[in-house]
Amino acid sequence: MRLSAVVGLNWGDEGKGRMVDLLTEDCDAVVRYQGGGNAGHTVENELGKFALHLLPSGVFRPGVLNVLGPGVALDCQSLLEEMEELRRGGVCITPENLLISERAALLLPWHRQEDALEEARLGAHKYGSTVQGIAPFYGDKYRKKVLRAGDLRFPERLEEELESLLEWKGLGLRGLYGAAAPTAAELRAWLRDYAEPLLPYLGDTGGALGELAASGGRILFEAQLGALRDIDCGIFPYTTSSHTLASYAFTGAGMAPGRLDEVVGVAKAYSTCVGEGPFVCEWRGPEAERLREEGAEYGARTGRPRRVGPMDLVATRCGARLQGATHLALTKLDVLGCMDRVPLCTAYTLRGAETRDFPYPALLDEAEPVTEYMEGWRCDVSGARRWTELPEAARRYVRRVEEEVGVPLGWLSVGPRREQYIRL
Numbered sequence: 001m002r003l004s005a006v007v008g009l010n011w012g013d014e015g016k017g018r019m020v021d022l023l024t025e026d027c028d029a030v031v032r033y034q035g036g037g038n039a040g041h042t043v044e045n046e047l048g049k050f051a052l053h054l055l056p057s058g059v060f061r062p063g064v065l066n067v068l069g070p071g072v073a074l075d076c077q078s079l080l081e082e083m084e085e086l087r088r089g090g091v092c093i094t095p096e097n098l099l100i101s102e103r104a105a106l107l108l109p110w111h112r113q114e115d116a117l118e119e120a121r122l123g124a125h126k127y128g129s130t131v132q133g134i135a136p137f138y139g140d141k142y143r144k145k146v147l148r149a150g151d152l153r154f155p156e157r158l159e160e161e162l163e164s165l166l167e168w169k170g171l172g173l174r175g176l177y178g179a180a181a182p183t184a185a186e187l188r189a190w191l192r193d194y195a196e197p198l199l200p201y202l203g204d205t206g207g208a209l210g211e212l213a214a215s216g217g218r219i220l221f222e223a224q225l226g227a228l229r230d231i232d233c234g235i236f237p238y239t240t241s242s243h244t245l246a247s248y249a250f251t252g253a254g255m256a257p258g259r260l261d262e263v264v265g266v267a268k269a270y271s272t273c274v275g276e277g278p279f280v281c282e283w284r285g286p287e288a289e290r291l292r293e294e295g296a297e298y299g300a301r302t303g304r305p306r307r308v309g310p311m312d313l314v315a316t317r318c319g320a321r322l323q324g325a326t327h328l329a330l331t332k333l334d335v336l337g338c339m340d341r342v343p344l345c346t347a348y349t350l351r352g353a354e355t356r357d358f359p360y361p362a363l364l365d366e367a368e369p370v371t372e373y374m375e376g377w378r379c380d381v382s383g384a385r386r387w388t389e390l391p392e393a394a395r396r397y398v399r400r401v402e403e404e405v406g407v408p409l410g411w412l413s414v415g416p417r418r419e420q421y422i423r424l
Ligand code: GDP
Pocket: 008, 012, 013, 014, 015, 016, 017, 018, 039, 040, 041, 042, 043, 044, 225, 295, 300, 331, 332, 333, 334, 335, 413, 414, 415, 416
């Protein structure tokens, strides 16, 4: 496959990082095209276990070009920290294998500050933000009140922009929250310490990727979060502030539109959700605790316990449709080996009727899950590498999921490590 995307079908944390790490073997470039350092893609390979936040998951493969497109929230400070951490782990990151769009806007220190201030102001009605500044960043970007990475190359212009931006931001912070903006000297020092070191990595990502695609290169687009968190099509307002859908890949990479040969829709064999908002299939109590422990469901970025429940086929069908998934990658099947019977949320009951369609977000609070149980397999499948090595009950469960989601299964992940998967 030449152009492919790995995207989430649910609320995020589906195991996309693990799938990208696996699929980068045949790739020339891996591109992050949206979102920022709020991602928490976990990758385990021969170098160790890493949580990637902004860097594409291709950094572990020699010869792969890793790209941050203009659609990302360029959080320089956390990117530099991440680069250092990976280097300490033996990963090589140079301008040879990392290209950052000169058009990417900078997530500035006040974006985190505003995120935290707004969550505090909302109190019980907060969005459950990861407080990485993503919503204030995208708000400012679309109001054209940001600096872009390439501006660093034009110091005189940058100085003018900086003054006007500081004045505007100061008014906003004082008026809305009674808070102070950084001084010009503080912002200059921040840019010097965290943004300028990235200058050698800047370039025209659209040009580089366009040339690569034209010469038959294989490009993998890596999304952050999942379909239900898309700003336009997700469970607004409990979404992120960017486009998590495969359809945004070309724009967010700075490329002309093209056709994706393959869209790998990643879903977990059960459901998890971080933060606030409706989560119809949610379990509470001891069975939720057990599933959370078995699946180690704690946020890679925040350490927050994830909400858990049975696989939600209503939401996953919707995610697969929004993503245009051509293949399904089902992860964490091994975790369900702890259950006597395996649950599936097949439909919702809404206002007295059963529905298989994902409703308008405002109705989700009224929806109740319809749960079916299938026979469990009660054993460890993490060593299986072939379909025929799985117990019959596990195969029945997987086939049922595939049928209900309506997308052919391409990969089945049975453990976090690179080799723990079954190709179908
Ligand atoms: P992402 O943001 O979609 O990449 O997902 P995360 O990295 O936040 O969450 C997935 C977690 O599950 C990570 O800790 C992975 O190492 C782990 N993981 C991925 N696939 C499997 C699997 O098949 N089995 C198990 N047990 N863990 C997995």
